[in-house]
Amino acid sequence: MSELVKINNLTRSFHGRKVLDGLSLSVETGKIVGLLAPNGTGKTTLFRLLMGLLTEDSGEIRVDGKPIGKETNNVISYLPDYFVFDDFRRIKNAIEYMKEYFSDFDEKRVKELLEKIHFDENRKFSAMSKGEKEQVQLVLFLSRRAKLYLLDEPLAAVDPAKREFIINTILGSFGEENSVIISTHLVLDIEKILDEVIMLKDGKVCLSGEADVLRDEYGKKLNDIFKDTFRYEEGGKGNE
Amino acid sequence: MPWEFKENRPIFQQIYDKIVLSIINGTYPMGSKLPSVRELAEQAGVNPNTMQRAMANLESEGLAMTNRTSGRIVTTDEKRIAEVKLRYAKNAAREYMQAMELLGLSKDEALSILKEVDTK
Amino acid sequence: MSENSFGEKMMNENTTSENKEAMQNKIGSLGVKLALRNFKKYIIIGVIIPLLMTIPSMIVQGEWFKNDKAGTDPYVKYEVYESVPESWLDVCEEKDGKYVIGTLVDWPLHDSMEAVTDYGFIIIVVCLYIYLIRDVYLTFWGKRAALELAVPCSRTVIFLAKFIPAMICEIWTFFLIALSDCFLEGGFKLKDGAIAMQSVRSYESAGWGYMTGVDFIPWDSVCLHTMAFLVIYLGIVFLISLCSNLNRKMKDPAILSIAGLVTLLIAALSFVTEVAAFENNMLILMFVVPVILLILCIISIRRHNLMKA
Structure with a gap:
């Protein structure tokens, strides 16, 4: 068990307002962690900082002991909460791209998964619904053998019947050598697979711990602990 | 089919309970090899870490042991299994009695209802 | 082979270091791959369409070719100017203090061809600008950032892999614009075995003026x-x-x-x-x-x- 993600006193402002304010956290290898907070409170910002899509104002971020850069990008698979393959015509074009530019992409796995959900790789993206596109995207990013998976709202666009498949796919990519951070405000569906939980409020960690320990301590579902924590918070709508 | 859980209690505990049940009722016979953590986690649709914790508990409770060559096997200690069975039975009974108490029924009334009711 | 607590068999240390080396090699050539990929993306609007846009001027060139006889060209009319013509970018020859400009006459298509070429290229250049800059924007700041910047490559290389193909396409287009301007203005000839451009800006008296090689562009x-x-x-x-x-x-x-x-x-x-x-x-x-x-x-x-x- 080593420290895969280490964040120390991270601050990031936007238009003069601090979105992340002295955030510190750490994630070990071999864990599925839930990053729980309402919308607009810094979850996506944190992921973007980990991916180098944003740079911090101050503080330290280390992934696998290294600073953010092309080496860390190589071991992180980031699933955004919107569809990124607009430029691509068919599923197989996206597969070719992933294969070409990500050395840890497992083509066999992606084909197995696509077969499970009955998606032919010749299907055009333009002929798919939003939920279907998100499913394919998830399958593509989870077919990378990455050390760290950052999943931004993986269940949001998918209907309840398909959520089990998503959860199983996540579990299938997960092992002792990697970690998954799932950022979501839909706690109910995902909580049973979480090892640990980190809740963000006012740009800092307000609650964190092992999922089962919290359940024991509070005698509640994580979803209910979440609701209690953010009860009077409307989610910072003004920050973007 | 993924197993069902009540998320307001620790999940590893619920997994543990389910496996113990399977041992007690013979689904996993004594001395038999348990599936690997990974396989069982996949079956149950849970995080392997949680499954691992449940399995570790099984070992610390003496219901399973890890053999270097053949993996994890269910104990052959009949007495131990009987002890655990009794404990679970008593817990279930205690819950029943608590529910009857809430309804304002006496212990005798509770017992007579018990005799009449079928398992469904 | 060892087992982890999930009951999975783990790979040997040897294979993981081999993989690491293969990965390093792959990262090095990623920049080239990206550049080629971008170039393929730009090729239609940046290479092929501009090339097609030179067709009208080539048709005009064909006309010059057909009527290539010194001094007897029925289609060319020469005008003599006493002073330097307006556009100082024009290439213009001068003798005896006079400047000469020739134009194709009685060939109505010439004006249309010129108009088509001029407007056509303006549209192409504007579209090309929009397309190329939009591509950079989308990759670095837009929807594709999450995908294209996740590639394990330095930002500088990703940017150069966009910029250099873009520059090549633009220079190619500008070259074609210059070339088609020439094609519209005068005919190619073979002089002493070399290709030369018959300048229409020449002296009447000295016959056709020649410029050799690529000077005419x-x-x-x-x-x-x-x-x-x-x-x-x-x-x-x-x-x-x-x-x-x-x-x-x-x-x-x-x-x-x-x-x-x-x-x-x-x-x-x-x-x-x-x-x-x-x-x-x-x-x-x-x-x-x-x-x-x-x-x-x-x-x-x-x-x-x-x-x-």
Whole structure:
């Protein structure tokens, strides 16, 4: 068990307002962690900082002991909460791209998964619904053998019947050598697979711990602990 | 089919309970090899870490042991299994009695209802 | 082979270090792969369509060819000027203090061909600008950032893999514009075994004037367009990058004001260096601002930010 993600006193402002304010956290290898907070409170910002899509104002971020850069990008698979393959015509074009530019992409796995959900790789993206596109995207990013998976709202666009498949796919990519951070405000569906939980409020960690320990301590579902924590918070709508 | 859980209690505990049940009722016979953590986690649709914790508990409770060559096997200690069975039975009974108490029924009334009711 | 607590067999140390080396090699050539991929993306609008746009001028060239007889060309009319013609970029020959310009007459298609070529290329160049700059924007600041910047490659390389193919396409297009301008203006001939361009700006008395080799292409026009492209492309990239860094602490109106000022500064500097370059006949001066912008772009792209937190 080593420290895969280490964040120390991270601050990031936007238009003069601090979105992340002295955030510190750490994630070990071999864990599925839930990053729980309402919308607009810094979850996506944190992921973007980990991916180098944003740079911090101050503080330290280390992934696998290294600073953010092309080496860390190589071991992180980031699933955004919107569809990124607009430029691509068919599923197989996206597969070719992933294969070409990500050395840890497992083509066999992606084909197995696509077969499970009955998606032919010749299907055009333009002929798919939003939920279907998100499913394919998830399958593509989870077919990378990455050390760290950052999943931004993986269940949001998918209907309840398909959520089990998503959860199983996540579990299938997960092992002792990697970690998954799932950022979501839909706690109910995902909580049973979480090892640990980190809740963000006012740009800092307000609650964190092992999922089962919290359940024991509070005698509640994580979803209910979440609701209690953010009860009077409307989610910072003004920050973007 | 993924197993069902009540998320307001620790999940590893619920997994543990389910496996113990399977041992007690013979689904996993004594001395038999348990599936690997990974396989069982996949079956149950849970995080392997949680499954691992449940399995570790099984070992610390003496219901399973890890053999270097053949993996994890269910104990052959009949007495131990009987002890655990009794404990679970008593817990279930205690819950029943608590529910009857809430309804304002006496212990005798509770017992007579018990005799009449079928398992469904 | 050892087992982890999930009951999985783990790979040996040996294979993982082999994989690491293969990975390093792959990262090195990623830049080239990306550049080729971008070039393929740009090829239709940046290479093929401009090429197609030279067809009208080639048709005109065909007409010059057909009527290639010294002094007996029924289609060409010569006008003599006493002073230098208006556009100082025109290549023009002079003898005895007189300037001569020839035009194709009685061939109504010539005007249409010229119009089609001129307007056509304007549209192509504008579309190309929009397409290329949009591509950079989407990759670095838009929807594709999450995918394209996740590639394990330095930002500088990703940017150069966009910029260089873009530059090649633009220079190619500018070259074709210059070439088709020539095609519209005069005929190619073979002189002493070399291809030469029959200049229509020649003396009546001396017959057809010849210029050999590639002198006939107005290279300074190509340079000017290239400089303009570099300033616009790199300038916009730099401005966006600047804004995305300023929006940590500042609000939009302040940022826009700064962006406006920087734009004016770049425009002013470019104009000044362009004029100086022409006056002193030092083409290199024209590229001072683009080079500075390129350096600024690379520096700001290295630690770039998305527009939204």
